[in-house]
Amino acid sequence: MEYQNSMKISFMSKSQNEAFARVAVAAFVSQLDPTVEEISEIKTAVSEAVTNAVIHGYEDMEGEIFLSCTIKDNLVEITISDKGKGIEDVSRAREPLYTSKPELERSGMGFTVMEAFMDEVEVESVKGTGTTVIMRKRLTSI
Amino acid sequence: MEYQNSMKISFMSKSQNEAFARVAVAAFVSQLDPTVEEISEIKTAVSEAVTNAVIHGYEDMEGEIFLSCTIKDNLVEITISDKGKGIEDVSRAREPLYTSKPELERSGMGFTVMEAFMDEVEVESVKGTGTTVIMRKRLTSI
Amino acid sequence: MNVSYFVKRENLIVRIIGEIDHHSSEMIREKIEREYVRQNVKNIIFDFSDINFMDSSGIGVIMGRYKSVRERGGKLGVYSVNPQIDRVFQLSGLYKNKIINPYSSLEEAISNI
């Protein structure tokens, strides 16, 4: 039978919670004995998606961010969603260097980093309703 | 105005999640710049309450554990609850060295550790319905 | 989590690297018991230098080992306990009730146990 585990977190859209979210996911995933590199990739991808929810989803207003993580054998699936402003054009948003907030010194590399560090990244977004990012990664360590 | 932040976690009653829960709470609380001692006390108290939910609440069967943490200025409040078997006699359960599972080499020191390491510990439990532990600690670091 | 051992005179020295909680304690208990049964020693001395977390599950492990060593007329010792974990030991009365004796080094433990 396959090994399964899951957790869900919700937290306020404060920039302080970016570090909290990535450390919490790393702590959860560490039961699979990932490599240092895998943990670092997952932390970075989580940080990108949570930061986007804080900056772009809620534009620094108060909102709630939802994160869930499930483990099935060596497959990790992480879902991060907000009920914020949503993305009008997802394919443009995913282009490297595209950012709607250059004035905040955003690099536009968030989605590119998520895609490079995870095996799969799905983005579902409805303008005015919110955004959900689903990321999957199969760990080599098992 | 006072500083506020909050998060909620839910996870399966697996022993692997004891480490996850205490590290997640430590990561959340670390925004208050706690001392090493304070972090260690909080981690230990969380570990005790989560372990109790796993071992005693659900008796190693599958169930969901709920954890929430709120910060108001330098006050940390942590709530850990399960929908498991509940505690018949809470005051006896809180006595040092009392354990209902000596065969598992439990020491009966869980509640005593929580009380020593946190400022306040409240236990609400209904037989057959579940248990909620609320712990508060005011950090000196701010 | 990693448990290693060596024998010195009548003592089994057990070094645990990692965290002692309910999850890890089952494995730790099993490993120590197996080794203690195998070795012809009396005492168990714990090297705590590489343990950075322990909750009351660790107290259960110590009390369980106390039962085992008593059957052979042996004792328990521990050295290099960090201050936070020391408080858990104190709280549980393990030192006061002479269930386990704290030392500052392996040498001190071996000469005084």
Place this chain on the structure above:
Amino acid sequence: MNVSYFVKRENLIVRIIGEIDHHSSEMIREKIEREYVRQNVKNIIFDFSDINFMDSSGIGVIMGRYKSVRERGGKLGVYSVNPQIDRVFQLSGLYKNKIINPYSSLEEAISNI
């Protein structure tokens, strides 16, 4: 999170201890800008030895500093980047596009920037 500086020849050396994410980047940016304005130097060299986490917010910080140094005809350098963070730099094309040059040590950075 901690930012410290020193000046060597025409270079402001910036050492950051901690993690660079969106939360910390605002403070990092402000501190570096303030110091760069105050000092009569051209280049900024980042000491990355004590940074164990950086996401794309760090790329934004670098690109922003690139704009500042260019106004004075200066350049950006970085040394002691760990492998994971190096991949974020690579991905963003910062090395390829000569926005920042990687070095293995402070000495190498100062002589070659």
